[in-house]
Amino acid sequence: MAGRQSPPRRSPEYVWLITGSLAIIAIVFSAVLGARHDGWSGQWLAALVALPLFVLLGAGSRYIQIGRHGTSLSLSEIALVLGFYFLPAVLVVAVSSIAVVIKEVRRHAAPDRFAFNVARSAAAVATAGIVLEAFPPIAGDSGPSTWVALAVAVTVNTVLTLFAVAAVMATVQGLQAGLEMLRVTWPGLIAAELCIVIGLVFIVALEATWWSAFLLFILAGVLILAYRSYSDFLRQHHTLAELYELANAVVESSQDVTLIDSLLVRARSLMQAEYATFRLPATARHPEVLLTSKVEARGLLDLSRTPAKITERATAERRSVAVGSKLTTDRDLQPALSEAGIKDCIVVPLRSGQAVIGTLEVVNRLGDFKHFTTADVQVVETIAAHAAAAVENSRLVERLRYDAYHDRLTSLPNRRRITDALTESVKIRTPGEVVAVILFDVDGLRDVNESMGHAAGDKLLAEVAGRLRNIAGPGALVGRIGGDEFVVTLRAESTEETVRLATEMREQLRGPMAVGTLTLDVDTAAGVAVQPDHGDDPDALLRRAELAANAAKALPYGVQLFHPALESRAVRRLGLAADLRRALDSGQLEVHFQPKVTIQDRHLIGVECLARWQHPAHGEVSPEDFVAVAEHTGQLHRLTEVVLTAGLRHCREWADAGRPLSIAVNLSARTLLDPRFPDQVHELLKQYQVPPQQVTFEISEPGMLGEIERALPTLYRLRDLGVRLSVDDFGTGASSLSYLRQLPVHEVKIDDSFVQGMATDSGDLAIVRAVIGLSREFGLTVVAEGVESELTFDLLAELGCEIGQGYFFSRPLPVERLNTWLSAQTEPEETPTGEVRRLRAVG
Numbered sequence: 001m002a003g004r005q006s007p008p009r010r011s012p013e014y015v016w017l018i019t020g021s022l023a024i025i026a027i028v029f030s031a032v033l034g035a036r037h038d039g040w041s042g043q044w045l046a047a048l049v050a051l052p053l054f055v056l057l058g059a060g061s062r063y064i065q066i067g068r069h070g071t072s073l074s075l076s077e078i079a080l081v082l083g084f085y086f087l088p089a090v091l092v093v094a095v096s097s098i099a100v101v102i103k104e105v106r107r108h109a110a111p112d113r114f115a116f117n118v119a120r121s122a123a124a125v126a127t128a129g130i131v132l133e134a135f136p137p138i139a140g141d142s143g144p145s146t147w148v149a150l151a152v153a154v155t156v157n158t159v160l161t162l163f164a165v166a167a168v169m170a171t172v173q174g175l176q177a178g179l180e181m182l183r184v185t186w187p188g189l190i191a192a193e194l195c196i197v198i199g200l201v202f203i204v205a206l207e208a209t210w211w212s213a214f215l216l217f218i219l220a221g222v223l224i225l226a227y228r229s230y231s232d233f234l235r236q237h238h239t240l241a242e243l244y245e246l247a248n249a250v251v252e253s254s255q256d257v258t259l260i261d262s263l264l265v266r267a268r269s270l271m272q273a274e275y276a277t278f279r280l281p282a283t284a285r286h287p288e289v290l291l292t293s294k295v296e297a298r299g300l301l302d303l304s305r306t307p308a309k310i311t312e313r314a315t316a317e318r319r320s321v322a323v324g325s326k327l328t329t330d331r332d333l334q335p336a337l338s339e340a341g342i343k344d345c346i347v348v349p350l351r352s353g354q355a356v357i358g359t360l361e362v363v364n365r366l367g368d369f370k371h372f373t374t375a376d377v378q379v380v381e382t383i384a385a386h387a388a389a390a391v392e393n394s395r396l397v398e399r400l401r402y403d404a405y406h407d408r409l410t411s412l413p414n415r416r417r418i419t420d421a422l423t424e425s426v427k428i429r430t431p432g433e434v435v436a437v438i439l440f441d442v443d444g445l446r447d448v449n450e451s452m453g454h455a456a457g458d459k460l461l462a463e464v465a466g467r468l469r470n471i472a473g474p475g476a477l478v479g480r481i482g483g484d485e486f487v488v489t490l491r492a493e494s495t496e497e498t499v500r501l502a503t504e505m506r507e508q509l510r511g512p513m514a515v516g517t518l519t520l521d522v523d524t525a526a527g528v529a530v531q532p533d534h535g536d537d538p539d540a541l542l543r544r545a546e547l548a549a550n551a552a553k554a555l556p557y558g559v560q561l562f563h564p565a566l567e568s569r570a571v572r573r574l575g576l577a578a579d580l581r582r583a584l585d586s587g588q589l590e591v592h593f594q595p596k597v598t599i600q601d602r603h604l605i606g607v608e609c610l611a612r613w614q615h616p617a618h619g620e621v622s623p624e625d626f627v628a629v630a631e632h633t634g635q636l637h638r639l640t641e642v643v644l645t646a647g648l649r650h651c652r653e654w655a656d657a658g659r660p661l662s663i664a665v666n667l668s669a670r671t672l673l674d675p676r677f678p679d680q681v682h683e684l685l686k687q688y689q690v691p692p693q694q695v696t697f698e699i700s701e702p703g704m705l706g707e708i709e710r711a712l713p714t715l716y717r718l719r720d721l722g723v724r725l726s727v728d729d730f731g732t733g734a735s736s737l738s739y740l741r742q743l744p745v746h747e748v749k750i751d752d753s754f755v756q757g758m759a760t761d762s763g764d765l766a767i768v769r770a771v772i773g774l775s776r777e778f779g780l781t782v783v784a785e786g787v788e789s790e791l792t793f794d795l796l797a798e799l800g801c802e803i804g805q806g807y808f809f810s811r812p813l814p815v816e817r818l819n820t821w822l823s824a825q826t827e828p829e830e831t832p833t834g835e836v837r838r839l840r841a842v843g
Contacts, residue, residue, distance in 0.1 A: 016112065018168055022119035026093065029126030033090040036133060050087065054079045054099035077192045080125065080154045081199025082206075085138060085146070089129030097122045120164045128157035142207045150203075151196050158192040261300060263390070264293035267362065267383045271346075271376060274364035277304045279311070280350075280357060280391065289358070295366065306345055306361045307336040314347040315356050320381055322346045326371040344372045346380045350388040357391065360384040409458055410465035413479035415542070418487055421477050422538035425489065426531050433491045435531040436498040439545035440468070440509065441553065442484040443523045448515065456515050460522065463513045471508045481542065485549070495530050495561065502526045503559050525552035529562040577633045579615060580626055584638050589613050591646040592812035595821075596664070596783065596805045597839060599797045604826055604837040606662030606696070608805065609647040610812045611639065631670060640671050641680070648688040648695070650815055655690075659822060659837060664696040666728065672699065672711035678718050685721070692722030698749065700728045708742065719744040726783065730771060741778075748775050752786025752806070759791045772799050809839070 054076065076096070083092035100121040104114045132138075135149035170179075205215070268276035273295075280289035291300045304311075310333055314321040323333045324344025337345060343364050350358040362380055365372045405417035413421070425435045442464055449457040461484070468486055472478045476490035488505065492498040506526045512519045527548025529541045544562040552560035560566075583589050593607035613621045630636040647663040654661045671677055685692055697718060699711075719725060730748040750771050757764035768784070775782045784796050787806030796804055810821055826837035 016115075018164070018171065019112070019116045019119045022116075022123040022164060026097075026119060026122035026126045029130050030090055030093050030122070033088070033093065033126065033129045033133070048095075050079070050083055051095050051098060053082065054095050055102055077154050077158060077195035078199040078202065080128065080157060081150050081196055082202055084129070084132055084150055084153060085142075085203050086206075089126075089132060093122055093125045093129060096125045116168065120161060124157045124160040124164065127160055128153040131156045142203050146203075147200050150200065151193075154196050154199075155189075155192065158189060162189075261293075263383075263387050264291060264300065267360070267380075267387075268293045268295065270383070271362045271372075271380065272366045272370065273362040274366055275305050275362065277306060277359075277361040277363070278387065279304065279359045279361065304361065305340065305342060305363045306347060307333070307340045307342070309333055309336045310345060310347050311359055311361065314349050314359055318349055318351070318354075318356050320346065320348045320377055322372065322374075322377045324365075324372050326373050327377075328374075346372055346377055348377075348380045348384040350384055350391065352388060352392050357388065360387055407480040410462055410480050412465050412469075412486070413477060415479070415481040418477065418479040418481060418489060419538045419542070422489055422541060425491070426536050426538065426541075429532075430491070433493060434495060434498065434533065435541075436488075436490055436492045436501070437529045437531075437541045437545045438488045438490075438498065438502045438505065439481075439527045439529075439542070439549045440464075440486045440488070440506065440524045441527070441546075441549040442486070443525060443553070444520075445484040448520070452515065460513060460515050460520070463515070464509065464522070464524075467509060467511075467513075468505070471505055485546065487542065487545065492530070495528075495533055498528055498530055499559060499561055502528050503557070506558055524558065525549050525555075526559045527552055527562065528559065534562050576615070576618075576621065576626060576629045577635075580613075580629055580633070580635060580639075583613060583615075584635065584642055589639075589642055590814060591643055592814055593647075593650070593663075593818045594805060594812040595810050595818075596662075596803055597809050599784075599793065599801050599804045602839045603829070603831075604661065604822070604839065605803065606664060606694075607818070608664040608666075608698070608812075609643050610666075611643050612812070627668075631668065636668055636670055637674060637677075640665070640667065640677075644681070644684060648684055648690050651690050651694060652688045660694070662694045662696060662724075664698050664726065667697045667699050669699070669711060672714045675714065678714060678721060681718065681723065682721055685723075693724060696724040696726050696747070698726045698728040712742070715744050745780065747781035747783055747803075749783040749785050749805075750801075755784045755786040755792060755796075755806075756788060758795060759789065765795070768796075768801075769799055772801055776800070 076099075079099075080092065080096065083095060087095070097118055100118050101114075104117055132149055132153040135152070136145065138146040138149060166179075264276045264278055268274075275292055275294050277292040278289065282288040290302055290304060292303050292305075294301055310321050310323060310330075313330070313333070321330050321333070322345070323330050323337050324346075327344065337343075345361065345363045347359050347361045349356045350360060360380060360383060362372070362376075365376075405414060405420075406412065407414045422435070422437070442461070445457055445460065448460055461480070464486065465478070465480060468488065469478050472488050473490070476488050479487050479489075481487050490501075492501060503526070506524055509524050510521065512521055514520075527545045527550070529535075529545040529548060531541055534544050535541055544566070547566040548560040548562040551566055552558050590612045592610045592612050594610060595604055596606045596608060597604055611623060611626075613623075613626050615621050627636070627639070630639045644665050647665055651661065651663050681695075685695070699715075715725060724747065725743070725745040726747040726749055727743065727745050728749045729751045748771065750768055754764045754767045754771075758768045759765075772782050781803065782801050783803040783805060784801050785805045787793055787796065787804040787808045789808060793804060793808055810825070813821060822837065825840055827840055829836055829838040
């Protein structure tokens with residue numbers, strides 16, 4: 001962005017007009033002084049002796065920069081005091097002018113500056129001589145009256161010098177620059193008065209003895225060194241103060257649009273440079289930044305005076321590059337500097353870690369006699385460090401603000417952004433329209449992560465996100481609100497139209513997706529909630545869409561519109577969490593037992609332990625509900641422990657009563673992922689003195705398929721303990737045959753859905769026959785659950801099934817009723833292995 005142009009400067013002829021006026025004053029006043037002092041021409045030798053003193057004291061100066069121009073304050077007042085006391089005034093004008101000429105020649109001053117400084121010095125000294133003539137002749141008098149006369153005369157010289165410089169600056173740069181010159185040089189008046197006092201002390205010493213001249217020369221040298229050291233100290237203090245203010249300004253404006261302004265203007269002022277440039281190359285998210293602060297220009301300019309070769313070297317080599325007459329490095333770039341018409345230049349890279357994110361450049365030290373030095377490079381590097389930190393902080397905040405409302409993997413809006421958008425959408429009611437929330441739950445992501453790695457899962461999610469963006473349409477907002485959950489919000493004509501759109505989107509999402517070397521057909525479940533039918537609160541709409549999506553997973557068409565029953569069940573489960581913990585701790589949970597009977601000889605061999613919960617307020621809670629609550633609240637381990645402990649306790653009691661029965665306990669796949677579980681089983685077996693072979697753990701096949709690899713170590717440890725392992729609900733999983741070869745199991749339980757239908761459905765009968773035949777090949781015991789009729793019992797016997805379980809024998813019973821059932825329905829029978837219980841009658 002280009003700033004406003006600097007105000008037009010006056011023509012150099014105006015400066016020559018001031019120089020000419022000063023020269024006329026110097027000539028006229030010098031002529032008057034020469035006429036008033038006879039014999040002054042005979043004292044040239046003394047004047048030449050005094051010349052080194054004027055040159056020496058005039059060299060110890062402090063440079064003051066105002067805008068493009070500057071002036072210097074020196075110890076020349078000491079020489080003037082001595083000169084006016086010992087020499088005629090006209091010779092003092094001549095000697096001081098020659099000293100200025102020598103000084104300007106050494107500096108290689110430009111002609112206009114050379115002429116102005118010589119004319120200014122001569123006019124000021126000549127005016128001081130005229131003022132001195134107004135006082136009584138000093139003629140060797142070193143008393144107080146002489147002190148006053150010399151002090152007034154030399155003070156006039158200093159004041160006129162300052163006003164002459166201010167006049168030039170006001171003429172060239174404007175009145176404000178001249179006033180600024182007078183403001184910043186007032187300490188020079190104080191220094192001048194101090195030098196006058198020192199000069200008067202020198203006069204008193206010389207009047208006492210000329211031998212003091214040696215001491216005075218030594219003292220003058222010390223004063224010069226002290227003055228320069230003090231000037232350097234002041235300059236360093238000023239630099240540190242400016243750096244501190246710059247750091248504060250950068251911090252205060254780091255999140256403001258004035259950051260670059262604060263940085264560049266202060267950096268240019270601190271370095272007394274003509275240009276200060278801030279350059280950031282274009283990145284994926286940010287455009288190129290090229291801004292320059294130029295002296296006397298208002299605002300920032302979109303230009304750079306730095307030669308490209310210098311910037312390229314600083315960026316490529318990741319180091320500071322400084323080129324100039326007072327800089328010893330990178331001399332090979334001096335021709336590029338000369339071609340660009342630049343005196344000197346410093347370019348410092350802005351670093352973020354090891355990366356270079358831009359450059360800070362200062363060009364052309366102001367003042368004909370001033371140049372950048374090695375110390376200036378360090379200052380620019382300090383400024384660059386603050387600038388880099390500020391830029392990175394501002395970009396970090398921008399990234400944090402972006403990340404706060406977007407998903408990092410897919411760049412889609414996240415839950416917070418979706419909620420904010422819904423908040424605004426529900427405020428606008430349009431007749432004949434609803435605000436629709438469609439939530440898609442990606443099926444099978446966990447399997448992809450575990451089989452192919454999380455990188456493949458991330459690629460799958462990114463593919464789903466891109467596809468959903470394409471099919472949602474321009475008026476929809478697509479976001480990702482969870483690991484495998486995506487949401488689409490839009491306005492639709494009606495609830496029915498929303499369900500139709502959700503169905504179409506789901507069908508389009510079901511197409512093949514390439515993940516690595518595989519092509520997957522990923523399915524989704526879609527839940528739909530609309531405003532105002534399902535509420536006006538954005539969080540409630542999202543929650544209800546999520547409940548509908550969970551319900552949709554069980555539907556063949558995979559789309560579910562929210563209805564209150566879904567929420568009431570979820571709320572009921574949530575309310576059961578605390579009650580379940582109390583029930584587990586207080587023994588309110590009961591364990592029922594369902595007999596397991598051999599089909600060929602009707603021997604009672606064991607029972608399955610099943611948890612039952614009679615809630616004091618809700619009545620009987622289904623095992624499906626409280627097991628789901630236990631899984632989601634981390635109480636599943638405690639629930640398993642309660643059932644297993646009750647089973648082992650009663651197993652011990654039955655054995656002591658002469659009725660030995662084995663027990664079977666259901667295990668969740670999550671329990672098998674706990675490496676501490678086998679040790680717990682071992683301790684409980686020892687505590688109740690139950691042989692391990694009397695215990696069977698049943699693992700549901702569908703729940704185990706996704707965790708098989710991680711569960712195998714626990715299964716092998718349980719097998720090594722001697723307990724039996726059974727695959728429950730066999731036949732309902734996706735890969736039964738392959739998993740049977742991996743699992744260290746002893747039996748399979750045919751799912752009751754096949755057993756109950758085998759008497760009337762030839763397909764179910766074929767499945768049961770195949771499972772029994774397969775189990776024989778693997779040497780596994782077969783248990784059929786869901787035996788509810790005598791016909792089913794006879795068919796199982798005919799097929800060779802070994803064990804049955806179901807309502808045909810008995811429903812699950814509390815332990816007291818089970819003991820009664822044992823006495824009523826079974827009788828002892830001697831077998832080669834000992835006495836067993838045989839059913840008296842079945843049915």
